[in-house]
Amino acid sequence: MAEQHTKTRNGLDLEQMVQTIDALKQDPSLAQFEFRARNQWINGGTNRSTIKDFYGAGSEDASRQEPFVFTNGEPPVLLGNNEGANPVEYLLHALAGCVTTTTVLHAAARGIAIKSLSTDLTGTMDLQGLLALHDNATVGYKEIRIDMDIEADCSDEELDELLAFARDHSPVCNTVCRPVPVTVKRVKTKQEAA
Amino acid sequence: MAEQHTKTRNGLDLEQMVQTIDALKQDPSLAQFEFRARNQWINGGTNRSTIKDFYGAGSEDASRQEPFVFTNGEPPVLLGNNEGANPVEYLLHALAGCVTTTTVLHAAARGIAIKSLSTDLTGTMDLQGLLALHDNATVGYKEIRIDMDIEADCSDEELDELLAFARDHSPVCNTVCRPVPVTVKRVKTKQEAA
Numbered sequence: 001m002a003e004q005h006t007k008t009r010n011g012l013d014l015e016q017m018v019q020t021i022d023a024l025k026q027d028p029s030l031a032q033f034e035f036r037a038r039n040q041w042i043n044g045g046t047n048r049s050t051i052k053d054f055y056g057a058g059s060e061d062a063s064r065q066e067p068f069v070f071t072n073g074e075p076p077v078l079l080g081n082n083e084g085a086n087p088v089e090y091l092l093h094a095l096a097g098c099v100t101t102t103t104v105l106h107a108a109a110r111g112i113a114i115k116s117l118s119t120d121l122t123g124t125m126d127l128q129g130l131l132a133l134h135d136n137a138t139v140g141y142k143e144i145r146i147d148m149d150i151e152a153d154c155s156d157e158e159l160d161e162l163l164a165f166a167r168d169h170s171p172v173c174n175t176v177c178r179p180v181p182v183t184v185k186r187v188k189t190k191q192e193a194a
Numbered sequence: 195m196a197e198q199h200t201k202t203r204n205g206l207d208l209e210q211m212v213q214t215i216d217a218l219k220q221d222p223s224l225a226q227f228e229f230r231a232r233n234q235w236i237n238g239g240t241n242r243s244t245i246k247d248f249y250g251a252g253s254e255d256a257s258r259q260e261p262f263v264f265t266n267g268e269p270p271v272l273l274g275n276n277e278g279a280n281p282v283e284y285l286l287h288a289l290a291g292c293v294t295t296t297t298v299l300h301a302a303a304r305g306i307a308i309k310s311l312s313t314d315l316t317g318t319m320d321l322q323g324l325l326a327l328h329d330n331a332t333v334g335y336k337e338i339r340i341d342m343d344i345e346a347d348c349s350d351e352e353l354d355e356l357l358a359f360a361r362d363h364s365p366v367c368n369t370v371c372r373p374v375p376v377t378v379k380r381v382k383t384k385q386e387a388a
């Protein structure tokens with residue numbers, strides 16, 4: 001039993017976790033990742049992404065046989081027919097998942113066992129920004145609140161410290177909190193018709 | 195035929211679009227939206243979001259009978275088993291969809307008919323940030339590149355201007371480009387056990 005307890009924590013393989021961290025410490029180039037998505041417009045506010053390959057740990061990943069496929073849509077009030085969640089809702093899903101996984105990972109590294117963890121996210125937005133109705137309207141989320149209900153085998157003080165650390169080290173949270181440069185470039189991937 | 199052509203553009207109902215914009219101009223409070231996601235940790239790097247309700251256009255939306263459900267996972271190299279795309283990949287999907295829909299929307303408003311539109315996204319990340327291996331490692335995406343292949347019934351100059359405008363008015367793109375405040379608060383939603 002004792003051996004089983006040390007093998008995984010919060011569902012993470014502790015030996016693999018330590019090996020991964022040691023490998024990245026030895027060779028920081030292994031920590032350089034490139035993630036990718038390909039998206040195809042369908043019609044109106046509907047479009048679809050396929051996500052499969054990425055580069056990381058020094059090579060192209062080959063673990064996925066099939067791509068993940070996600071459809072963006074819009075509700076009727078935003079001129080769609082609920083073909084899928086909309087992009088700003090997918091962003092909340094990404095943020096929820098990243099803060100959760102970062103919390104679980106660093107809890108495991110600290111020896112904290114998490115019993116349960118759920119989050120409620122709320123993001124506020126003024127659509128006058130998207131529609132360019134006012135120059136001074138904020139485009140995108142004004143703020144995002146995450147309410148986290150977490151139970152673990154540690155004190156409330158340790159939990160609060162863990163949550164603050166996870167917020168500061170979550171890649172998606174930081175991509176939202178920090179200004180991250182996004183460039184849009186027009187390219188021709190198809191052959192021109194004669 | 196002429197009437198049909200004026201009814202929709204790029205799959206968007208032009209009459210509904212004009213009515214929506216006029217309504218928001220009359221009453222800017224209708225442009226205030228609140229989007230939401232609820233996420234439940236499952237195990238390790240796996241967690242699941244449900245997305246259904248939101249507030250906008252002056253009331254709670256009631257158009258969705260069932261929630262959208264999305265699962266975050268991690269590839270083996272990141273201690274998972276590809277239970278789903280990972281959060282930073284979902285963020286790329288959100289960004290692709292938002293830039294695309296913003297382009298399609300403002301093209302419709304300008305009278306530009308889009309024939310095809312696809313995007314390839316690439317985001318670079320140093321995982322030393324997530325793992326807190328270096329204080330000076332950037333946490334989250336360092337930069338995100340969007341290559342867009344778009345065909346439309348306008349000049350290249352009009353396309354370039356449209357793309358720059360879409361980039362500046364895409365809610366997800368601005369949430370990434372700007373610093374957006376994210377707060378994490380610990381709450382108790384469940385009854386405490388006696």
